[in-house]
Amino acid sequence: xxxxxxxxxxxxxxxxxxxxxxxxxxxxxxxxxxxxxxxxxxxxxxxxxxxxxxxxxxxxxxxxxxxxxxxxxxxxxxxxxxxxxxxxxxxxxxxxxxxxxxxxxxxxxxxxxxxxxxxxxxxxxxxxxxxxxxxxxxxxxxxxxxxxxxxxxxxxxxxxxxxxxxxxxxxxxxxxxxxxxxxxxxxxxxxxxxxxxxxxxxxxxxxxxxxxxxxxxxxxxxxxxxxxxxxxxxxxxxxxxxxxxxxxxxxxxxxxxxxxxxxxxxxxxxxxxxxxxxxxxxxxxxxxxxxxxxxxxxxxxxxxxxxxxxxxxxxxxxxxxxxxxxxxxxxxxxxxxxxxxxxxxxxxxxxxxxxxxxxxxxxxxxxxxxxxxxxxxxxxxxxxxxxxxxxxxxxxxxxxxxxxxxxxxxxxxxxxxxxxxxxxxxxxxxxxxxxxxxxxxxxx
Amino acid sequence: xxxxxxxxxxxxxxxxxxxxxxxxxxxxxxxxxxxxxxxxxxxxxxxxxxxxxxxxxxxxxxxxxxxxxxxxxxxxxxxxxxxxxxxxxxxxxxxxxxxxxxxxxxxxxxxxxxxxxxxxxxxxxxxxxxxxxxxxxxxxxxxxxxxxxxxxxxxxxxxxxxxxxxxxxxxxxxxxxxxxxxxxxxxxxxxxxxxxxxxxxxxxxxxxxxxxxxxxxxxxxxxxxxxxxxxxxxxxxxxxxxxxxxxxxxxxxxxxxxxxxxxxxxxxxxxxxxxxxxxxxxxxxxxxxxxxxxxxxxxxxxxxxxxxxxxxxxxxxxxxxxxxxxxxxxxxxxxxxxxxxxxxxxxxxxxxxxxxxxxxxxxxxxxxxxxxxxxxxxxxxxxxxxxxxxxxxxxxxxxxxxxxxxxxxxxxxxxxxxxxxxxxxxxxxxxxxxxxxxxxxxxxxxxxxxxxxxxxxxxxxxxxxxxxxxxxxxxxxxxxxxxx
Numbered sequence: 001x002x003x004x005x006x007x008x009x010x011x012x013x014x015x016x017x018x019x020x021x022x023x024x025x026x027x028x029x030x031x032x033x034x035x036x037x038x039x040x041x042x043x044x045x046x047x048x049x050x051x052x053x054x055x056x057x058x059x060x061x062x063x064x065x066x067x068x069x070x071x072x073x074x075x076x077x078x079x080x081x082x083x084x085x086x087x088x089x090x091x092x093x094x095x096x097x098x099x100x101x102x103x104x105x106x107x108x109x110x111x112x113x114x115x116x117x118x119x120x121x122x123x124x125x126x127x128x129x130x131x132x133x134x135x136x137x138x139x140x141x142x143x144x145x146x147x148x149x150x151x152x153x154x155x156x157x158x159x160x161x162x163x164x165x166x167x168x169x170x171x172x173x174x175x176x177x178x179x180x181x182x183x184x185x186x187x188x189x190x191x192x193x194x195x196x197x198x199x200x201x202x203x204x205x206x207x208x209x210x211x212x213x214x215x216x217x218x219x220x221x222x223x224x225x226x227x228x229x230x231x232x233x234x235x236x237x238x239x240x241x242x243x244x245x246x247x248x249x250x251x252x253x254x255x256x257x258x259x260x261x262x263x264x265x266x267x268x269x270x271x272x273x274x275x276x277x278x279x280x281x282x283x284x285x286x287x288x289x290x291x292x293x294x295x296x297x298x299x300x301x302x303x304x305x306x307x308x309x310x311x312x313x314x315x316x317x318x319x320x321x322x323x324x325x326x327x328x329x330x331x332x333x334x335x336x337x338x339x340x341x342x343x344x345x346x347x348x349x350x351x352x353x354x355x356x357x358x359x360x361x362x363x364x365x366x367x368x369x370x371x372x373x374x375x376x377x378x379x380x381x382x383x384x385x386x387x388x389x390x391x392x393x394x395x396x397x398x399x400x401x402x403x404x405x406x407x408x409x410x411x412x413x414x415x416x417x418x419x420x421x422x423x424x425x426x427x428x429x430x431x432x433x434x435x436x437x438x439x440x441x442x443x444x
Numbered sequence: 445x446x447x448x449x450x451x452x453x454x455x456x457x458x459x460x461x462x463x464x465x466x467x468x469x470x471x472x473x474x475x476x477x478x479x480x481x482x483x484x485x486x487x488x489x490x491x492x493x494x495x496x497x498x499x500x501x502x503x504x505x506x507x508x509x510x511x512x513x514x515x516x517x518x519x520x521x522x523x524x525x526x527x528x529x530x531x532x533x534x535x536x537x538x539x540x541x542x543x544x545x546x547x548x549x550x551x552x553x554x555x556x557x558x559x560x561x562x563x564x565x566x567x568x569x570x571x572x573x574x575x576x577x578x579x580x581x582x583x584x585x586x587x588x589x590x591x592x593x594x595x596x597x598x599x600x601x602x603x604x605x606x607x608x609x610x611x612x613x614x615x616x617x618x619x620x621x622x623x624x625x626x627x628x629x630x631x632x633x634x635x636x637x638x639x640x641x642x643x644x645x646x647x648x649x650x651x652x653x654x655x656x657x658x659x660x661x662x663x664x665x666x667x668x669x670x671x672x673x674x675x676x677x678x679x680x681x682x683x684x685x686x687x688x689x690x691x692x693x694x695x696x697x698x699x700x701x702x703x704x705x706x707x708x709x710x711x712x713x714x715x716x717x718x719x720x721x722x723x724x725x726x727x728x729x730x731x732x733x734x735x736x737x738x739x740x741x742x743x744x745x746x747x748x749x750x751x752x753x754x755x756x757x758x759x760x761x762x763x764x765x766x767x768x769x770x771x772x773x774x775x776x777x778x779x780x781x782x783x784x785x786x787x788x789x790x791x792x793x794x795x796x797x798x799x800x801x802x803x804x805x806x807x808x809x810x811x812x813x814x815x816x817x818x819x820x821x822x823x824x825x826x827x828x829x830x831x832x833x834x835x836x837x838x839x840x841x842x843x844x845x846x847x848x849x850x851x852x853x854x855x856x857x858x859x860x861x862x863x864x865x866x867x868x869x870x871x872x873x874x875x876x877x878x879x880x881x882x883x884x885x886x887x888x889x890x891x892x893x894x895x896x897x898x899x900x901x902x903x904x905x906x907x908x909x910x911x912x913x914x915x916x917x918x919x920x921x922x923x924x925x926x927x928x
Contacts, residue, residue, distance in 0.1 A: 042784055050778055103907055106906050174623070302907055330723075
């Protein structure tokens with residue numbers, strides 16, 4: 001299959017207009033020694049053959065649509081209303097570029113403005129940007145903001161932070177003299193006493209993930225008090241679905257709120273594309289990374305939208321920009337925008353309630369089984385850690401044979417949690433699913 | 445004017461449905477302490493599904509897009525985004541995969557990723573690829589971190605990164621984000637690096653030279669071999685910003701030219717849609733000497749089974765959670781398989797043909813930034829000769845919108861005054877190019893005869909020219925409930 005439309009006649013006429021004998025003539029600037037004879041790739045195929053090829057690949061995948069999955073850990077299976085996919089697949093959204101020409105991009109720009117507004121409502125923050133790559137890179141950029149804003153270099157977080165987020169943060173700061181202080185969790189939560197000891201006047205920020213990697217809900221108010229008493233910025237890294245009922249970062253006075261927006265209408269897709277959301281208190285907005293849409297007027301006084309506060313960005317400021325980000329996750333932000341609009345005030349509350357109630361139902365069932373115990377007593381939202389009597393890989397292997405993907409074995413992240421499993425329950429599971437899962441677990 | 449979603453909200457309306465709660469109900473306060481709960485729910489809109497569908501459908505109709513308009517946005521490679529690729533990437537056996545599923549249950553997905561890495565290696569002449577970066581600039585950052593790790597392993601991270609003044613803004617921003625000092629090197633009128641200027645800034649302090657080839661004026665860097673020699677002699681590395689790879693598919697390979705590390709933009713060269721600003725994907729390729737520094741995890745093949753390898757002692761670590769924008773990668777994979785070896789080369793030949801054809805059609809009525817040699821996949825005009833009529837490049841761009849064309853990239857590269865950067869791509873027909881050229885010529889005539897037509901443009905878009913100064917001065921970045 002090829003998508004270029006030229007006939008031989010077209011090409012001949014075009015070459016004549018250019019004054020070249022063949023298309024190859026146009027490549028004279030490339031030294032002969034670098035000219036390639038032929039690409040070592042298979043020949044092209046038809047659309048039908050492509051479909052067959054891809055179906056062969058998908059035949060080797062077992063998707064969560066067929067299996068009952070209890071995996072979370074930063075990527076969550078939620079029900080996505082059909083209208084989300086239908087709307088974001090429209091070519092006018094899908095095949096547009098970053099809205100550089102505002103007058104020909106009002107659809108994208110207004111949607112970004114609405115998305116920013118929705119994220120502000122959800123997080124209780126003042127200003128949000130148009131999106132980042134994912135939750136982890138959004139967190140890294142939040143730390144960058146805090147380091148620059150405070151002129152300090154100490155970054156404190158708990159070992160209850162998602163391990164991959166910690167890795168990304170450390171990768172981003174390879175070229176900086178940043179002192180990362182990882183405080184061992186206390187009962188699955190941020191150790192407040194240790195934080196009090198570690199926080200000082202060289203601390204740029206304290207990162208609280210809430211709910212944290214173990215699913216536990218942090219005592220954010222207490223962390224906030226310690227953090228702000230030493231003049232550091234509080235970065236809250238939150239699950240947006242939990243904000244249907246949990247206190248929003250703005251409610252506990254966070255300076256920056258970031259997180260993974262995937263639970264807001266974006267499919268699991270094996271880890272991407274996802275959506276990093278990023279919101280700040282107004283006083284930090286000029287240090288924020290990324291694009292921002294703003295409302296304005298046209299020459300006739302009509303309302304319209306443009307990209308604004310661009311003096312922070314790489315195409316203007318180059319090496320002095322607040323970030324290098326250019327392309328972000330625009331279409332995923334649109335998905336979140338549509339999803340939040342459809343669920344609305346009540347829907348977000350109801351989804352969050354169902355997540356709490358169903359996960360607690362399963363927890364109670366599992367605790368009745370012999371050989372399983374709850375790792376942490378802290379309150380949780382939709383996932384919790386269970387310690388198993390035997391190796392988790394064995395259990396998950398057996399579950400897979402029964403069409404179930406068990407919880408996430410935590411041994412791959414932490415040696416001290418070898419027999420532990422992070423179990424996630426969302427609104428997608430029915431009581432029957434939960435009963436069946438508990439029953440199968442009980443056989444171990 | 446389309447109302448905001450908040451302005452069509454009405455309390456009590458619903459646009460969703462959930463299965464009835466089938467586990468015992470309880471007061472949430474009995475499960476989660478009250479101090480952790482929010483007092484009021486988030487103030488989100490309340491709309492019916494149809495209200496929501498009409499709202500976003502109408503918004504979409506305010507956009508220009510590849511599906512609806514010619515989009516000659518230079519440096520962005522706005523080629524057709526094949527529909528079949530969208531369909532394939534949206535199959536539930538891809539979209540329903542959790543990133544932490546057992547590897548045995550995602551072998552088909554891993555095959556797509558592995559084969560994409562292999563194909564990119566062959567296209568770019570590199571030895572290893574990572575698919576983790578989510579966009580071009582993210583790839584640049586990854587590349588810079590690899591460069592830093594390489595030099596650190598040699599005992600000295602080095603301090604400087606050399607970047608030509610014709611480069612994309614992301615280059616210096618990425619180098620700076622990685623903690624490097626940026627040294628700008630002058631390029632000549634054709635955007636090519638001045639070899640003497642390069643020699644004068646090259647030293648043992650320099651970690652890498654970031655080069656775009658073809659450069660941002662759409663011209664191949666003829667002296668790439670000499671440049672590579674100068675760079676390598678100083679122990680530094682050569683980085684390719686692959687934004688312009690659409691000019692090289694099957695014709696020449698960066699790896700053969702002396703580039704040690706490069707990023708490619710799947711959302712440009714490999715036809716995945718831009719989505720109004722992402723998601724993209726910015727895979728990074730390296731020569732063997734740098735392979736150990738690539739981000740983890742890496743995909744490994746062992747006895748016909750694919751798995752992730754997290755054990756990489758020299759790796760820079762991770763640049764994001766999980767593995768990459770796999771949904772985007774699937775589309776690029778479909779594209780490469782559909783076109784195959786010859787099809788990819790044809791795409792490049794015809795992209796270059798289209799650019800040169802359009803350039804030939806416009807050169808009488810517009811000044812070329814560089815004349816006298818063929819361009820590659822794009823070319824740059826300057827609007828400076830229109831200034832005598834009181835018309836700027838911006839006005840030409842806005843007038844194009846009236847005629848139903850998206851505007852080219854304007855005011856970039858920075859080294860060209862009043863730049864107009866045009867990239868037609870290979871998927872546009874001769875008829876489309878002819879019609880666009882006629883319109884451009886008509887606008888040039890309008891600039892002379894009726895400049896107000898241009899300075900007042902656009903006239904027939906959903907909104908007229910927008911006030912960016914007002915937007916920046918009186919920031920309004922979110923909706924607020926009236927009275928709140």
